[in-house]
């Protein structure tokens with residue numbers, strides 16, 4: 001790190017600031033599967049940045065599209081105005097979205113996508129004259145970004161500790177992680193689909209289904225440690241929502257764009273929600289952008305309810321469909337298609353699974369969970385020091401092995417770019433295995 005760099009003023013997000021600043025981990029360049037650190041080392045990216053650089057770093061087509069757009073038109077409003085790239089971007093996104101989801105609302109990231117989807121859900125019921133439907137249901141350990149809506153439907157206890165009670169009218173399903181029954185499952189856990197019945201048997205019974213606007217879930221709960229839905233679980237949620245006229249929202253901020261070897265988790269699971277929230281891989285993380293992809297008749301309900309010249313939905317961001325983001329998105333979707341990256345991820349998934357499960361039996365490995373190019377490795381925590389064991393592996397991976405991993409609590413979460421090859425998969429898991437082996441059982 002340059003001796004002159006002042007690290008004092010940047011209050012870093014989701015970071016142990018004091019720990020980081022005592023020995024900063026700085027990245028200064030990126031290309032393909034690698035970062036370069038400020039001491040000149042190549043760092044293998046085991047996390048696609050933050051689950052977002054799915055096509056690998058610095059893709060020339062995406063870089064060129066952004067440069068061209070910046071030189072042509074830096075910004076144009078999309079409130080009562082438009083620019084062609086915004087419409088082309090929506091069309092391109094629909095071209096890879098599940099059948100029937102064909103209207104797109106753009107925002108700037110996942111958190112805004114979540115709040116946008118929740119607002120669409122609430123307003124949709126109102127414009128149809130069903131305004132009693134105000135309740136939103138999320139899940140324990142769900143992560144839906146950092147807006148007030150998102151932390152309310154999310155189920156992270158730390159948010160309650162820091163920010164107090166969630167918005168009124170929210171309730172939560174249990175999360176479906178069941179290590180006692182499903183440890184070391186390869187792919188989807190066999191047991192636990194019945195946990196979805198809780199929606200009908202407990203929450204809808206308690207609250208009256210006619211008051212519930214939407215259920216929001218991540219198909220795979222990523223940020224809180226790779227929690228996979230048991231086989232049949234999401235299908236059950238869909239069926240229950242259908243029975244009671246409740247909207248089902250999939251937050252696909254991390255599962256979108258090939259993570260599971262299909263465009264969306266909705267495709268992988270063959271469960272089509274009423275809305276999909278996406279971000280991250282949407283622009284390969286080059287320019288911030290998020291989107292909510294909506295069923296046409298939900299969109300049409302707004303059009304039908306408002307007079308001809310009225311704004312139908314009172315929502316939007318200055319930077320919705322920003323020209324640079326739209327250009328980046330168009331190039332990114334083109335790269336996904338022409339380089340067949342989703343298919344590549346699907347083809348690589350079995351090798352990734354083998355490598356992941358080779359960690360079984362190593363000291364302190366309590367569970368390994370995987371699907372597509374996602375893996376969670378849960379460690380037995382050090383008594384009295386939650387998170388410390390996994391964080392130590394993270395530090396050793398970075399400093400000693402030149403590998404970037406991510407940890408949440410005592411869980412290591414891996415989600416490499418979809419361009420990862422077999423030797424890189426070996427390096428990723430081999431590095432973690434070495435560190436666990438050397439640290440030994442304690």
Ligand SMILES: Cc1ncc(COP(=O)(O)O)c(C=O)c1O
Pocket residue numbers: 109110111112114143144145146218222223251252253254279280
């Ligand atoms: C499922 C999910 N939803 C929402 C978000 C929030 O996205 P952002 O950080 O872009 O606001 C994330 C971020 O990791 C996420 O994983």
